[in-house]
Amino acid sequence: MNFRKASALAAAVVALSLTATACGSDDGGDGAGNGGGGSGDGGGSTVTIGIKFDQPGLGLQTPDGDFEGFDVDVATYVANELGYDAEDIEWKEAISAERENMIKNGDVDFVVATYSITDQRKEEVSFAGPYFIAQQDLLIRADDEVTDVEQINDLNLCSVAGSTSAQNVAEKFAPDAELQEYGGYSECLTGLENKAVDALTTDDAILAGYASQDAHAGKFKLAGLELNPEHYGIGVPKDDTELRDKINAALEKMVEDGSWARFVETHFGPAGYEAADAPEITETD
Template sequence: MKLRSVSAAAAAAVVLALTATACGSGSDSGSNGDKINIGIKFDQPGLGLKTPDGKYAGFDVDVATYVAKELGYSEDKINWKQAPSAERENLIKNGDVKFVVASYSINDKRKKEVDFAGPYFLTHQDLLVRADDNSITKVEDLNSKKLCSVTGSTSAQNVKEKLAPKADLQQLGGYSECLTGLENKAVDALTTDASILAGYASQKELQGKFKLVGLKMSDENYGIGLKKGDDELRGKINKALEKMVSDGTWEKLVKKNFGPSGYKYEPAPAVQK
């Protein structure tokens, strides 16, 4: 009898422990004990990239690391979660991440689903061309050129529908494919956010091969996405971003990640309260 009682008590304790663990894992969205889950891109050089050795690099990664430290999480307490463009809102709303830093442009449609801290970066839609090509200096020049972007890109449609309707638009599966085409002269230009273009052009193996034209075909304010209504977290992140600018870290990080491309970046945008 005694043995049965002890066994029953032990089993009950295990059940209670498992129940507590299960409840605790979802009680603080995006956090796991003393760690924090942050969404970034894994495939954007210069912004958010998972390197072959399993490390993470880029401007967004550096910004997220700085913010996390201000929130009380050292770098070794960060769990990086892949945040593809189409999944960013879901990751936030489901509590899979505490916040997302992933070339996440603030717009009215997204603000209906999530809140944003920031912005922390202002970029524009631009063109990347070969370094020795001086035939494209304005968007109208694309009317007689082959333009590349990724399938479904709003940047490509912006050019095709509004700015250079006679451009020969080639839509490929990824930016790396467009870069190969640009290098091989199969296409004449690649379009997306200037920050993304600068990130690719800054890669060691590509330095000196391409240049940004320097156009400003749209305004893209990158913000940090977080759960709607979490005003306390939003306020803390905004405070961290303001400190990052005032202590000089922001500019150092921009130069570190985009400098080799010759990217002429905008000053840090004012945080929106």
């Protein structure tokens, strides 16, 4: 990547624009914003960022081709701090099972895609952050009840291949549950609605986004089980300490200037989801 030094004036513009517009959007939303504050040198440099395209509230491609969500705003803020304007960002879909490969192959510069930091993943890539803590939970139909972890062993679950949620089911709390692994959460949601599965399991922030969509109003609910904490990090190439440290500095600034809290309220507030406080950055070695 070609990092360009952002001026103090440009940084101020970023802070204002973050509260005014959604990334890549001209509709005046509350996200990270078009017209970001990277200084820009007119050289056409771009940054490629992997995000999710199908997670409402986190990373979602809208019908008009724009992108919105908490991860999108975080990624846009970080890119601005690295010297890139919003129009310099190329978004690529980061399917869960392909995130490490995308980073290692150079398909993206970094990944901001509900990417849980794990020791296994750190053997292949490095992380900045964390910038968010979620809890694994279940999304169930509105008239169902799951109140105990032991009940999960009797369920037909759905999760996404390559996700930590799927691994946790098999290895930690529900080894006897029947688990179906699909390519995306949208497929699991269809299965839940059609009663092909009993529950969708992943991070509560992701589940809250799906449950709050107008199309799903009244159909689903979170079980309210805190099954496993998930620390979201920004994936970077293995041992790229320079990029990691620059992103960590951007994340710290994002919390300090209030942008992190605004992003949380914008994208999780309408769903009634209460996010944990911004976590301490630990990925420094």
